[in-house]
Amino acid sequence: MDFVVAPDPFALFQTWLEEASRTEPNDPNAMSLATIGADGIPAARIVLLKGVDEGGFVFYTNTLSRKGRELAANPVAGLCFHWKTLRRQVRVDGHVAPVTAREADEYYAVRPRGSQIGAWASAQSQPLDSRATLERRVAEETARFGDGDIPRPPHWSGYRVTPLRMEFWQDREFRLHDRLAYSRAADDTGWTTERLYP
Template sequence: MDFVVAPDPYTLFQSWLDEASRTEPNDPNAMSLATIGADGIPTVRIVLLKGLDDGGFVFYTNTLSRKGRELAAHPVAGLCFHWKSLRRQVRVDGRVSPVTAQEADDYYRVRPRGSQIGAWASAQSQPLDSRATLERRVAEETARFGEGDIPRPPHWSGYRVTPVRMEFWQDREFRLHDRLVYTRDAEDKGWTTERLYP
């Protein structure tokens, strides 16, 4: 597979994501999200990319969750996409900002109803004494909202990771991989590129 250098990393990323969407059996938009914990130790988990624009990479979550609290304290993050079937990886390092209330509302409205209920029922990242407690909370929230619209909870929103560095990795024989890095100092500055040894 040829490694084509695009003038900006978003163009290259979108082409890789489009290809992954055709080849990956599950969640081609899955990405590892690394944040900085209260003790300074990084923490990582898988989340789903739900938007990509000139401002960056967007995902949604409970803002009171562990990752939400960590992002409030340290608004920086690392992302990693790995598409095993394509033998490709993309790493993103950047600054994090909340999405607008309108963006969060728009995305929340298209979520499945069960996921909307879950956003109210789950005190994400807090201790849970039993599965039965969670199921009871889901039943209570389901009854509370009935058949009507379910508003977005005040503690549920999204974040945008605006990259300052993006690295594209393509597997090659004998571990002689291709690595291309895009960097910039600020959002209004252009990208510079360089290749790295594998």
């Protein structure tokens, strides 16, 4: 299946994401997030995309987690979306910055209550001696907040990946895939495009 070369990669991404939301059985917004550690070795994990617009791709996490610490030290990241049912992939490389406190508050407020409790109970990425310890911490935080509102923890927020490069990949027969790359300079909003050999 051919795809149309759109002048704006965000428009093409939105089209592909909407199509994936109709075909993927689980989490069409799942993406690999790669960060760089202090040792220069990349680390990748799956996170969920929670927003995308002309400013970039947004996800939320514990800022004291490994990814949070790595982004604080080296605010660049790579993202990869893979939609197996559509045989498509999108790669995003760019700079990372925290979202505003207001954005983080607004998203945190609509999270399930159990997830809000979990944000307080989990010292994400730190050693855990047993599952029982985590469950005890969840119970303690649940009791602490009772039926009241649960404020956003100071260590929980979001990040926006502002892309400098986006690549769209479409599977084709005999591994003669379609690859289309968009790129721009850090201080530029205009995109250049080029096709790549598979």
